[in-house]
Amino acid sequence: MPVLFLMVPLCGIFLLNLPKRSIAAKFASWLVGLICVLLGVLAATSQMACWKPFNEAFVLPFSDLLSVDWFSAVMLFTIAMVTTAANAVGFDGEDRKKVLARSLLLICLTGMNGIVMVRDLMSVYVFLEITAVSCFVLIAIDQKIEALGGAFKYYILSGVATFAILIANAFVFMNVGSLQFADIQAALADAAAGDGALDLKISLVLFVIGLCVKAGVAPFHGWLPDAHASAPSAVSVLLSGVVIKVAGAYLILRLANEVFVEQPAARLALMVLGAFSIAVGAFGAIAQHDMKRVLAFSSVSQMGYIVLAAGLGSTLALMGAVVHIVNHAMFKSLLFVNAAAVKEQTGTTELDELGGLTERMPMTGWTSVVGLLSAAGLPPTSGFWSKLLIIMALFMADRWVFAIIALGMSIVTLGYLLMLQRNVFFGKLHAGLEELREARKSLTITALALATLTSVVGLAFPVLFYLLSQMGYV
């Protein structure tokens, strides 16, 4: 069954690139949407008993197991959800570009699905590269100067990350003789935990650096605001919504808690970086003058929360981190979808040229308010729970300095989100926008669906959580 998550998107790519491009272009969005929904349903049901007989190990060329546990299932679902949203935002341009972009979207989807299912470091590396390369091209697909610049920066810093992760893999392989998660963990447990070898430490440092670059955690975030803000709308949704989480946060969580367990120093490093990132992202966002850049900096800040919780590593913190990944995926894609709507209808995302849009674009405006509330961590939206869980976990673990930073920064978060809300959606309609109309259906429906999901998850979170724990997911 897990192999479906790789094969279905790949088949999609073949279908898209059959001869007769005009037909492919016409049905491309439906095809990709169908694939995403299919994978989403598959992910949601993947832990049910009916899949058990088909859930056997599948061997990849580099002798790897693919498996879907509850964490993978959550991630697979999130990936499918955000890709659906990105697909709904769509691409403009001639047929060739449309087909190309959607093919790349499917490649990216394959890469991300791979990352969350594989259980060895080499395959992780391979799928990371698949994801990253498809993203470089996607960012620059419109061939605009800023986008090319953004893609270039992403490319350079991804290069650093690739370098770090490869070398780290080499060190681990030297030390353990295998790159399977289980083998590494066993070897580390045997090695009389504690006085750890030098090469292990080097590989830890390199993993932290590489994955933090991928996650866009400050001070490794340099590429993120430029790449996310300059990318085409659909790609922004994809990047901020899910790529940084799968390539960065997910791997950090997985490695820190299933592979390199019992490494207090590396955990502390993650927590320091997380707290720093929360602050840098939040303050950075205040100084921005462009809606998409504010949102991009906000991603830096929110990734900080996830990495902070990943570094702490208590059960409550891990729960908080996983839930925050899902929540952030929901509200950040929602906000980027709405940024796309704003861009399409007004031609700009500059804060100074916007204002009072709720009057003319009620759906966009009010769904954005839901997204902003969730980002600020106010109930009844889902963001409230994950932030609360993370902060509570920090207190429970006596890490009150980090807890106070995390909580204090949410004031700044509230500040920049209100700024965004006031400058874009509320207040007086900006001069020259009198003719403004609501965005097209596919955008508003996507936004509405995501906003509904955000509020429903927020209201029903404890119930969901309880059900999950009853079913043995947690």
Next chain:
Amino acid sequence: MSEWMILLPILVPAAGAGVVFLLPKQLTAIQQAVAMLTAAAGLAITILLFGRELTFTKNWVGFGIYFDLRLYSFSAMILIVAAFAFLTVLYASVYMKDRGFSRSFYGFVLLATSFVSGAMLANNLVLMLFFWEGLLGILFALVYTGGREASQTAIKALVINGCADLCLILGVCITGWQAATFTMDQISLPLMNYWTTFGFVMMMIGAIGKAGSMPFHSWIPDAATDTNAAFMAFLPAALDKILGIYFLARMTLDLFVVIPGSKMSHTMMIIGCITIIFAVLMALIQKDYRKLLGYHAVSQVGYMILGIGTALTVGIVGGLFHMVNNALYKGCLFFTAGSVEMQTGTTDLKVLGGLGRKMPVTFAGFMVAALSITGVPPFNGFFSKELIFDAALQSNVIYFVIAAAGAFCTAASFLKLGHTVYFGEAPRNLRDTREAPWPILVPIVVLAFACALFGAYNVLPLQYLIEPILGERLHHTYSGLPHSWLLPAISAVILVLAVLNHRYGVKKSGKPVGAVDHIHHARPLRSLYDYAEAGSFDPYKGVSSMLESLAIILMGIDRLIDWVYTGFATGIATLVADGIGRVHIGKHWMYVLWTLAGAVVVIAIVFGIGG
């Protein structure tokens, strides 16, 4: 009675709100009917539940967080919330007619009722936090949809309450951590160590922030003018005051062991006193009906905090009684303000006059409520204020003096208000003013009657509603007449002084609206007033200008870096024709450098601690 009954006060209004929101905009009459029925049903349920004890516990999030509701003597106060929701909906059915937004008003009032009930019934700190935080959004929506120009005020309310709520979250986390449980009736922390005190302070900030005391008050007077009277009557009775004071009392009584005369007790009393005196001084000089009431809404919270802050039984009883009374008379006053506004089209005191004969029922309601708030026997405000005075005097005479000074100013400002609006000759353009329709008058009359009843027969509220809350701490009842005659005598002197002052002021300025101008222009107070009017005491304004300058500074740094790299890059750009590189060559280098700097930090941590 099934334990599920306890969910009804939460679910019924929420369901009603859902229906109201789903109905099409045009069906105003049906929305009204649904809202009215739901509010009535909610009231009936809470009456039915009154006096019972129920608990409802379900597994929720795990980690010690249960969906745990408890109905007992204290949380039975949801009765007041439900009653006010009903009166407000009734009032709004006429008042909101031409204002637009009526659907969202009904919906959010019902939703607020549901959430307040949830927060008061909650027996788990995190569950309470859930409802409490949810109210933040609802409050924002209520203010936002409350008036045409209210969006600024709404954002202000959201930010101020948001900051207070963050403190509350911190307080809840610390308290749960220290007590090792989130179940409220299992927590009883002595304020011994640094952490519990910190947790207490943080929670206290959350509670008084919700109640709208200084320095979290500045959105309330704004809301009083920018939103509508129905909302302003609903607000203290059923939303912020009741919840904030309820939680403050719950903290002092149950969650923490506060010793009378301890530092925390004094902190609360000082906050209470500052709130009383500053807000009432501001109220004194207002020239707008609603704004004047808005400042009084803040000032009265000061009395409640002062009473509860004493941590004495008499003070807590007084504080809670005052909260109930304030809900009644402040609701009534705002309703009269709305009635006057509806019939005359204005709330400006310089324009109003002589309405007593034109609007007799409104006038009678106003008189009863005004006599209550100024503390004239036998109305309810008198009894609760005397209890608070008693507690303040037992703690420290200074608190009593400030509270008494507050009482003087309250009396003076209501003399001015009543005299201006209802007495004298009606100005020419108000000659044809008529009495308001009955849905407006019913809430006014009901509340005025309740003010008189709760005063003359104070056994009813005290022995049935408030004193059971204190349980074993209570040694004798505080109902009936005050036990000593000294305090009422001082209060009487204060009232007489206020009347004399009013006569002097009217004579001096020649018109009732100027009755307190001599205080306004008294030398030491004048500059203080000027500062306050200019917003200098408004912390929200201070912070937003600070944030703005911070953003400017950060922007400056950003520009500086940008300039350095743009300048640097232009050197190379003469060699590279392509314009892409011009900005970015420098930049990705910078990012890589950042990465290297980060790497150094990571290495330092990993090797520094592990090695």
